[in-house]
Each structure stands twice: as structure tokens, then as C-alpha cells.
Amino acid sequence: MSFCVVLAITWFIFSGYLFLAFLPQFNYYETVFVLNPGTNDYDVYFWWSWIPTLSILVFGIFWASGLLGNLWKTVR
Numbered sequence: 001m002s003f004c005v006v007l008a009i010t011w012f013i014f015s016g017y018l019f020l021a022f023l024p025q026f027n028y029y030e031t032v033f034v035l036n037p038g039t040n041d042y043d044v045y046f047w048w049s050w051i052p053t054l055s056i057l058v059f060g061i062f063w064a065s066g067l068l069g070n071l072w073k074t075v076r
Helices: 002-025 027-035 041-065 067-075
Strands: none
Touching (some): 002 027, 002 041, 027 041, 041 067
């Protein structure tokens, strides 16, 4: 679980810098991710930072509780 927490925090910080500081200067980013769907930079930041962060934490909970291993045994 500690691995997932560190990964989630790292992704959250990295995605903030990436999507709010570096990517808005590219025309492709502005056209495809912002203008075509009718969103702004903060919507893209929300989608690519909060959603993966929460997904990593939920995966970590399943992993740490042992449910992921039981599910894998059931599938096999």
C-alpha cells in the first residue's frame, strides 16, 4: 500500500506540473484536449490528476487487503 501511496502522490504532483505548466504552450494540446471538447486547462488537470490518483489508491486498497490475489486465483 505504501508503494501505491507514493506512486499516487508522485503522479498527482507530476501531473500538476505537466498539465498546467508545460503542456498549454503546445498547439496540439490546446486543440485536442482543450478546444475540441470545450474544456479548459483545469478540466484537463482534473481528469488527468485526480482520476488516476484515486484509481491508484483504490487499486492499493484492493492489493493490500488481499482481495486482488483472491480475485486472481478465481480468474485462473
